[in-house]
Amino acid sequence: MNDEIVLEMRGIRKEFPGxxxxxxxxxxxxxxxxxALLGENGAGKSTLMNILYGxxxxxxGEVLLRGRPSSFASARDAINAGIxxxxxxxxxxxxxxxxxxxxxxxxxxxxxxxxxxxxxxRVRELSERFGLAVDPGALVxxxxxxxxxxxxxxxxxxxNADILVLDEPxxxxxxxxxxxxxxxxxxxxxxxxxxxxxxxxxxxVLEIADRITVLRRGKVIETVDAAxxxxxxxxxxxxxxxxxxRVEKAPAQPGDxxxxxxxxxxxxxxxxEKVRGVSFEVRAGxxxxxxxxxxxxxxELIDAIAGLRKTESGSVSIGGRKVTAASARxxxxxxxxxxxxxxxxxGLVLExxxxxxxxxxxxxxxxxxxxxxxxxxxxxxxxxRLIREFDVRGGGPLTRAGGLSGGNQQKVVAAREIARDPKxxxxxQPTRGLDVGAIEYLHRRLVEERDKGRAxxxxxxxxxxxxxxxxxxxxxxxxxIVGEHTGEVSEEQIGLEMLGGKEKAAA
Amino acid sequence: xxxxxxxxxxxxxxxxxxSSGTLIASIALKQRAGGIAVPAVTVVVAFLMxxxxxxxxxxxxxxxxxxxxxxxxxxxxFHPTTNxxxxxxxxxxxxxxxxxxxxxxxxxxxxxxxxxxxxxxxQGQYFVGLFVANWLxxxxxGLNPFLHVLLCIVAGTLAGALWAGIAGFxxxxxxxxxxxxxxxxxxxAIWVGSWLFGAGGPLxxxxxxxxxxxxxxxxxxxLPVIWGQQELQGLSIGIFVALAAxxxxxxxxxxxxxxxxxxxxxxxPEAAAYGxxxxxxxxxxxxxxxxxxxxxxxxxxxxxxxxxxxxxxxPFSSVGFLGIAVALLGRNTxxxxxxxxxxxxxxxxxxxxxxxSNVIQPELAGNLTYIIxxxxxxxxxxxxxxxxxxxxxxxxRPRRARA
Numbered sequence: 016m017n018d019e020i021v022l023e024m025r026g027i028r029k030e031f032p033g034x035x036x037x038x039x040x041x042x043x044x045x046x047x048x049x050x051a052l053l054g055e056n057g058a059g060k061s062t063l064m065n066i067l068y069g070x071x072x073x074x075x076g077e078v079l080l081r082g083r084p085s086s087f088a089s090a091r092d093a094i095n096a097g098i099x100x101x102x103x104x105x106x107x108x109x110x111x112x113x114x115x116x117x118x119x120x121x122x123x124x125x126x127x128x129x130x131x132x133x134x135x136x137r138v139r140e141l142s143e144r145f146g147l148a149v150d151p152g153a154l155v156x157x158x159x160x161x162x163x164x165x166x167x168x169x170x171x172x173x174x175n176a177d178i179l180v181l182d183e184p185x186x187x188x189x190x191x192x193x194x195x196x197x198x199x200x201x202x203x204x205x206x207x208x209x210x211x212x213x214x215x216x217x218x219x220v221l222e223i224a225d226r227i228t229v230l231r232r233g234k235v236i237e238t239v240d241a242a243x244x245x246x247x248x249x250x251x252x253x254x255x256x257x258x259x260x261r262v263e264k265a266p267a268q269p270g271d272x273x274x275x276x277x278x279x280x281x282x283x284x285x286x287x288e289k290v291r292g293v294s295f296e297v298r299a300g301x302x303x304x305x306x307x308x309x310x311x312x313x314x315e316l317i318d319a320i321a322g323l324r325k326t327e328s329g330s331v332s333i334g335g336r337k338v339t340a341a342s343a344r345x346x347x348x349x350x351x352x353x354x355x356x357x358x359x360x361x362g363l364v365l366e367x368x369x370x371x372x373x374x375x376x377x378x379x380x381x382x383x384x385x386x387x388x389x390x391x392x393x394x395x396x397x398x399x400r401l402i403r404e405f406d407v408r409g410g411g412p413l414t415r416a417g418g419l420s421g422g423n424q425q426k427v428v429a430a431r432e433i434a435r436d437p438k439x440x441x442x443x444q445p446t447r448g449l450d451v452g453a454i455e456y457l458h459r460r461l462v463e464e465r466d467k468g469r470a471x472x473x474x475x476x477x478x479x480x481x482x483x484x485x486x487x488x489x490x491x492x493x494x495x496i497v498g499e500h501t502g503e504v505s506e507e508q509i510g511l512e513m514l515g516g517k518e519k520a521a522a
Numbered sequence: 523x524x525x526x527x528x529x530x531x532x533x534x535x536x537x538x539x540x541s542s543g544t545l546i547a548s549i550a551l552k553q554r555a556g557g558i559a560v561p562a563v564t565v566v567v568a569f570l571m572x573x574x575x576x577x578x579x580x581x582x583x584x585x586x587x588x589x590x591x592x593x594x595x596x597x598x599x600f601h602p603t604t605n606x607x608x609x610x611x612x613x614x615x616x617x618x619x620x621x622x623x624x625x626x627x628x629x630x631x632x633x634x635x636x637x638x639x640x641x642x643x644x645q646g647q648y649f650v651g652l653f654v655a656n657w658l659x660x661x662x663x664g665l666n667p668f669l670h671v672l673l674c675i676v677a678g679t680l681a682g683a684l685w686a687g688i689a690g691f692x693x694x695x696x697x698x699x700x701x702x703x704x705x706x707x708x709x710x711a712i713w714v715g716s717w718l719f720g721a722g723g724p725l726x727x728x729x730x731x732x733x734x735x736x737x738x739x740x741x742x743x744x745l746p747v748i749w750g751q752q753e754l755q756g757l758s759i760g761i762f763v764a765l766a767a768x769x770x771x772x773x774x775x776x777x778x779x780x781x782x783x784x785x786x787x788x789x790x791p792e793a794a795a796y797g798x799x800x801x802x803x804x805x806x807x808x809x810x811x812x813x814x815x816x817x818x819x820x821x822x823x824x825x826x827x828x829x830x831x832x833x834x835x836x837p838f839s840s841v842g843f844l845g846i847a848v849a850l851l852g853r854n855t856x857x858x859x860x861x862x863x864x865x866x867x868x869x870x871x872x873x874x875x876x877x878x879s880n881v882i883q884p885e886l887a888g889n890l891t892y893i894i895x896x897x898x899x900x901x902x903x904x905x906x907x908x909x910x911x912x913x914x915x916x917x918x919r920p921r922r923a924r925a
Binding site for chain 1: 776777778779781783789794795796
């Protein structure tokens with residue numbers, strides 16, 4: 016890294032109706048530098064990058080590229096100026112090959128025909144130069160997510176990008192894949208490319224970045240060298256107050272078995288067996304974490320326990336009572352609480368008020384109902400109490416759930432499930448898409464519920480979350496439990512098991 | 523969204539806002555803010571376009587609309603009287619007769635809508651109720667009048683519920699789409715009716731074997747007429763039944779656990795199932811309740827003023843379909859359905875009599891109602907499109923500013 020500044024954004028301001036997304040934001044990126052942009056959801060990171068990429072025009076401020084003021088009317092202009100962007104959601108065409116995707120729009124050709132050989136050749140050269148292992152002839156539909164990301168990076172490199180924006184690149188990767196990505200980033204750096212790394216994960220920012228700019232509420236809080244920063248100092252800058260990063264919890268004191276699953280088999284909608292003979296127990300006062308790459312049967316397992324999907328064979332008991340193949344209603348009555356994976360699709364009726372959502376399981380019971388008759392005032396009073404207890408912000412009992420922020424929506428779901436005093440609480444991806452403040456709250460709350468003697472089953476794709484919360488960890492791979500750990504275990508060990516114990520098939 | 527609330531995250535961009543539910547919030551806000559404005563504008567635009575059609579035939583639309591207004595008896599409010607010798611009073615009583623039917627047919631569409639289903643089968647359910655009321659009204663002559671009327675109403679309503687319930691059952695069990703199955707059930711009802719009243723049919727008049735028309739129902743089965751005379755198609759107490767149905771609709775949806783389930787399933791069936799609600803049961807039940815409203819409409823018409831029915835009447839009835847426009851215009855709410863029914867009731871009666879050829883082309887008169895009905899349905903369907911254009915416009919603004 017040298018001190019040559021390749022990109023400078025000065026005094027950027029961007030306002031959307033009712034929201035000041037960027038307020039006098041300044042940022043400079045040096046040649047051969049990894050510059051992290053850190054901030055919570057809604058801090059203004061994406062807006063800033065969309066301005067850089069020519070998708071928005073700033074209300075004030077300027078962008079200087081290699082010292083010259085530039086403004087891009089479109090993404091095409093930005094690409095031509097050497098800026099590449101890898102979005103969180105990949106934009107590849109699955110039925111085309113890797114090489115075809117990469118050269119799309121600027122294909123080398125012989126007359127009217129695509130020069131497939133030439134295209135593959137160039138792609139191969141690029142991928143070897145930067146250590147981006149991927150087969151140019153493979154169909155995109157047949158490669159892994161991590162490889163798709165490499166294709167996106169190659170796409171930018173093929174267009175001669177020397178400033179590369181990576182938007183939350185590790186969100187979709189396993190720890191191993193993330194590790195490989197960091198290797199790629201380092202080789203790009205050595206080659207003199209500059210990388211803007213957008214993230215809200217503190218540890219990875221500290222690991223990969225040279226400098227870190229923290230955004231909060233559209234403003235730059237600080238730009239620091241990664242060398243001098245700590246997770247705690249960054250979290251403070253990001254949230255604006257002290258944040259407990261590690262969940263503080265006493266050792267678990269497991270009691271009676273409250274949830275017991277025996278040799279459970281479940282098929283998905285297409286009839287494919289996704290849970291293949293799973294057995295485990297969760298005791299009162301412990302959190303059991305289920306780690307695994309997305310799609311290895313976690314969703315089907317939860318649905319089967321919650322009575323939302325029928326089981327092929329095996330049994331489920333809650334509080335010693337066999338409730339296999341029971342309906343959702345019977346499971347709820349047996350003492351199951353369930354914070355579902357997708358709060359918007361399943362956890363809430365977004366068009367319902369908070370009060371109505373809080374009664375989603377108990378709308379037909381006293382005190383809010385009797386003989387089929389609803390008592391809205393009682394509903395509102397109950398909701399008001401839970402809103403206070405769970406610190407739900409952004410509205411009262413009659414506010415539509417859809418109008419709340421993600422964190423507050425999740426608090427409504429958690430409030431409902433916990434207030435029912437369940438014996439067993441399933442928390443599936445409880446903090447997905449939430450920011451540091453809300454995560455801290457939910458984690459603390461889950462540990463509190465454990466200490467009250469509930470049995471918690473935590474399913475998460477975030478290994479960090481499992482490692483910091485769970486007292487016992489089960490690793491699932493292709494519908495089977497392939498590992499069980501109590502006590503200290505390394506992230507690498509679990510990551511390896513998540514991939515079926517095999518050496519990464521991808522690379 | 524307040525900027526001092528540390529837990530609420532402001533959307534970073536319109537796109538993000540769109541995905542985070544604030545778009546849904548803004549649609550809801552617009553729908554609530556435009557709760558009256560949007561349907562009102564819809565009606566005004568539909569009338570303007572209907573006016574253009576009148577204009578194209580060489581007549582003055584303002585005069586035509588004035589005469590329709592008068593023809594519907596709505597000018598009665600300027601000279602209120604209960605004396606039916608007064609033309610306006612008579613016209614109004616006839617408009618209210620139509621409104622009665624349309625309220626119930628509108629509710630039949632609205633209730634299913636609130637459970638996420640589109641009941642196109644109001645017409646068939648209406649017929650089934652009407653047939654059953656005719657049968658019981660004729661056959662049980664001599665019964666205590668109160669019991670006889672009650673029997674007709676209960677049985678006709680149940681018949682409508684059962685008829686629609688078939689569509690609900692098919693949807694819940696084999697996933698047959700209710701739009702298709704209710705349309706099919708309409709045709710079955712139409713042809714069953716044709717057989718019932720046709721030559722030699724079970725309900726055909728015993729007095730005159732050559733006419734494909736039923737007997738009149740017994741006097742004991744006729745609803746008391748409160749305004750006008752029974753012989754002159756006076757207004758029966760059916761209007762109060764319809765008004766009561768509006769209240770029942772509101773209470774059922776908003777004050778009972780049944781309504782809670784219906785709305786939960788209508789908004790988000792997956793969340794409802796997760797909440798422990800039996801979604802299939804609700805689909806069947808909501809469809810049956812919808813059909814009950816339409817069946818009641820048929821019963822009230824039969825016992826309220828029709829008294830008999832004929833094979834040739836069947837193709838001319840379209841109240842079930844008008845109910846769709848009524849419910850859509852009323853945004854599937856009780857108050858909205860009531861007002862929508864009044865509007866279409868007035869149009870229906872106002873355009874079919876009393877208009878002279880120097881005010882409106884005679885061929886156009888009755889059809890103007892259907893032109894306006896069509897436009898209303900079209901515009902309400904366009905709601906979503908308008909919102910879409912609105913949001914796209916906002917997204918494009920920053921770029922357009924530069925251009």
